[in-house]
Amino acid sequence: MEPFTEHTGVVLPLDRADVDTDLIIPARFLKRIERTGYGDMVFYTLRFDAGGTPLADSIFAKPQYRGATVLVAGPNFGCGSSREHAAWALREYGFRAIIAPSFANIFAANAAQNGLLTVVLPEERVRQMLETAATREGYQLTVNLEQQTVTDGFGRRDRFEIDPFTKHCLLHGLDAIGLTLRASDDIARFEASRPGWMPRVTA
Amino acid sequence: MKPRTIIDKIWDAHVVRRAPEQPDVLFVDMHLVHEVTTPQAFEGLRLAGRRVRRPDLTFATLDHNVPTWPRSQPVTDPISRRQIAALEDNCRAFGIRLEGLESRRQGIVHIIGPELGLTQPGMLIACGDSHTGTHGALGALAFGIGTTEVEHVLATQTLPLRRPKTMEVRVEGALPPGTTPKDLILGIIRQIGVGGGIGHIIEYTGSTIRGLSIEGRLTVCNMTVEGGGRAGIIAPDDQTFTYVAGRPYAPQGRLWDEALAYWQTLPTDPGAAYDRRVDVDAATIAPFVTWGTNPAQSEPVTGRVPDPSAVSDPAARRAIERALAYMALRPGTPIQEIAIDRVFIGSCTNSRLEDLRAAAQVVAGRRVHAGVRAMVVPGSQQVKAAAERERLDRIFTDAGFEWREAGCSMCLGMNPDILGPGERCASTSNRNFEGRQGPGGRTHLVSPPMAAAAAIAGRFVDIREWRA
Ligand code: SF4
Numbered sequence: 001m002e003p004f005t006e007h008t009g010v011v012l013p014l015d016r017a018d019v020d021t022d023l024i025i026p027a028r029f030l031k032r033i034e035r036t037g038y039g040d041m042v043f044y045t046l047r048f049d050a051g052g053t054p055l056a057d058s059i060f061a062k063p064q065y066r067g068a069t070v071l072v073a074g075p076n077f078g079c080g081s082s083r084e085h086a087a088w089a090l091r092e093y094g095f096r097a098i099i100a101p102s103f104a105n106i107f108a109a110n111a112a113q114n115g116l117l118t119v120v121l122p123e124e125r126v127r128q129m130l131e132t133a134a135t136r137e138g139y140q141l142t143v144n145l146e147q148q149t150v151t152d153g154f155g156r157r158d159r160f161e162i163d164p165f166t167k168h169c170l171l172h173g174l175d176a177i178g179l180t181l182r183a184s185d186d187i188a189r190f191e192a193s194r195p196g197w198m199p200r201v202t203a
Numbered sequence: 204m205k206p207r208t209i210i211d212k213i214w215d216a217h218v219v220r221r222a223p224e225q226p227d228v229l230f231v232d233m234h235l236v237h238e239v240t241t242p243q244a245f246e247g248l249r250l251a252g253r254r255v256r257r258p259d260l261t262f263a264t265l266d267h268n269v270p271t272w273p274r275s276q277p278v279t280d281p282i283s284r285r286q287i288a289a290l291e292d293n294c295r296a297f298g299i300r301l302e303g304l305e306s307r308r309q310g311i312v313h314i315i316g317p318e319l320g321l322t323q324p325g326m327l328i329a330c331g332d333s334h335t336g337t338h339g340a341l342g343a344l345a346f347g348i349g350t351t352e353v354e355h356v357l358a359t360q361t362l363p364l365r366r367p368k369t370m371e372v373r374v375e376g377a378l379p380p381g382t383t384p385k386d387l388i389l390g391i392i393r394q395i396g397v398g399g400g401i402g403h404i405i406e407y408t409g410s411t412i413r414g415l416s417i418e419g420r421l422t423v424c425n426m427t428v429e430g431g432g433r434a435g436i437i438a439p440d441d442q443t444f445t446y447v448a449g450r451p452y453a454p455q456g457r458l459w460d461e462a463l464a465y466w467q468t469l470p471t472d473p474g475a476a477y478d479r480r481v482d483v484d485a486a487t488i489a490p491f492v493t494w495g496t497n498p499a500q501s502e503p504v505t506g507r508v509p510d511p512s513a514v515s516d517p518a519a520r521r522a523i524e525r526a527l528a529y530m531a532l533r534p535g536t537p538i539q540e541i542a543i544d545r546v547f548i549g550s551c552t553n554s555r556l557e558d559l560r561a562a563a564q565v566v567a568g569r570r571v572h573a574g575v576r577a578m579v580v581p582g583s584q585q586v587k588a589a590a591e592r593e594r595l596d597r598i599f600t601d602a603g604f605e606w607r608e609a610g611c612s613m614c615l616g617m618n619p620d621i622l623g624p625g626e627r628c629a630s631t632s633n634r635n636f637e638g639r640q641g642p643g644g645r646t647h648l649v650s651p652p653m654a655a656a657a658a659i660a661g662r663f664v665d666i667r668e669w670r671a
Pocket of ligand 1: 311312313332551552614615632
């Protein structure tokens with residue numbers, strides 16, 4: 001996983017609440033068996049019409065948001081299906097950080113596993129960011145994970161909270177499986193003490 | 204000892220490793236696997252040269268993208284075929300049991316877990332699917348996870364999780380006539396909102412919950428994630444034990460006695476504290492119909508499509524406007540005047556035998572409205588067989604419904620069962636997001652009897668006035 005330390009990028013304001021993972025990547029694009037190949041499909045229905053023609057008035061088509069890497073959105077971002085394809089698609093499209101008042105649990109976990117930082121800020125601060133990014137051309141934010149801050153070049157400075165372990169893994173790009181396997185002895189000990197009534201399956 | 208909730212008890216019993224500042228590493232008693240969220244996880248194992256630690260605690264089925272036409276016909280979509288083949292190969296290579304397309308036990312993963320007795324009280328279950336909370340209906344703690352976490356469980360049989368907060372949703376009173384467990388959970392989500400349960404594991408308690416059948420409890424727990432909940436659980440009781448007994452993977456003999464003795468210790472201790480409590484009055488539950496694009500946007504069937512101009516908060520107003528534009532609905536339209544094109548009875552929310560019986564009762568002796576295409580997709584091959592033994596299939600097909608093979612089907616539009624652009628569907632599934640059932644499709648979530656009645660009438664009708 002690519003470590004996340006600090007990132008500065010253009011903000012794309014997606015002013016809606018409850019952005020679900022079907023919106024981030026529709027189910028019909030999930031049939032691949034690879035982790036890649038989803039970036040072009042991200043927010044497909046917001047970017048293309050039913051015939052696959054780019055929507056000229058889509059926020060994703062506006063030149064000032066081209067190359068945006070910081071997504072700012074409303075509360076409950078990433079709700080719905082557990083599909084990690086949503087995180088893969090956002091990363092592949094180029095996003096490194098998402099700022100919202102709240103995130104759905106499974107999405108936040110998936111994002112962290114893929115070096116995509118989810119930043120929770122109070123609703124009124126997010127609203128201000130949405131408004132600034134909608135009016136100020138090329139508006140950029142800097143997200144610093146070490147400091148846990150979001151800043152812009154105009155004096156804005158917000159501090160955010162993050163679970164220390166998630167922060168540690170993101171900063172160092174750590175693979176959780178490798179970490180857990182170091183506790184193999186603990187797992188083996190636990191296994192030896194499991195009750196016998198629990199189901200087992202044979203292939 | 205400090206009184207504990209059932210959530211605390213199961214959590215504590217599964218901690219493999221606890222260290223300061225770190226998430227608890229929890230043991231997974233059963234890992235359920237399906238074709239869509241796993242190919243990349245197996246690929247990751249291969250690349251790292253890792254094996255599946257406990258194939259005997261891993262169980263696979265095909266459900267999300269399988270066609271529901273007769274199994275004798277081939278899977279025509281080449282990409283679906285590739286994904287199905289990938290799971291078959293992976294299960295073979297890693298020694299995992301797969302109930303595949305030909306199996307009599309195949310079905311939607313959340314239907315077959317309970318049905319086969321793989322889901323038991325006190326277990327910790329994980330599955331790469333957000334509706335895994337379903338299994339909580341039997342008193343298990345069940346988490347939906349992403350693909351990297353699937354890989355983690357495959358490799359280690361554990362899941363590192365930060366302990367969520369706890370929330371009690373207490374429902375008291377009798378469910379009004381004409382309402383079902385589906386209406387109850389739609390009502391709960393309506394009350395707490397789609398983000399209301401974020402960061403919480405929800406225990407459903409109270410006389411209404413106790414009075415639900417196991418299948419009804421499965422419907423309630425299934426939609427926990429639609430209220431943002433990390434998991435949902437209902438304490439096991441005699442009904443639960445009776446349900447589990449005798450199923451293929453249920454313990455027997457001495458092991459049954461041991462299990463039962465343990466299960467009886469699981470319910471929340473008197474005086475145990477939750478981080479949050481919500482009270483729901485069962486009398487407020489009505490047959491609900493969603494009018495919008497998230498599951499909290501519903502009204503009683505006797506209500507009207509809301510008017511955004513009556514809403515003062517600008518963000519909320521815009522959300523309603525956007526939903527109504529997508530759904531092509533005018534403010535103030537009576538719900539019962541909304542005409543539909545399609546009906547879908549199925550999904551892990553409402554495709555068990557009781558659901559099909561309730562729908563069949565409404566349909567018996569009637570015809571699907573001209574111009575409406577209606578289908579019933581049983582949740583598993585076993586549900587299908589049981590329904591056919593009761594001749595429910597005949598009731599549906601005589602009325603003009605299609606009777607299909609088991610799978611997720613039109614719940615998520617990954618297989619050939621999808622809505623066309625602009626088509627409007629009364630659906631017993633759990634998500635009405637934009638494009639969920641097919642690009643441009645419009646979904647109204649309802650209970651099985653409400654969906655059945657809509658199929659006959661061609662529009663939504665108040666099931667309470669339906670004469671059998
Ligand atoms: S029926 Fe629908 S919600 Fe349930 S597992 Fe399948 S796709 Fe997911």
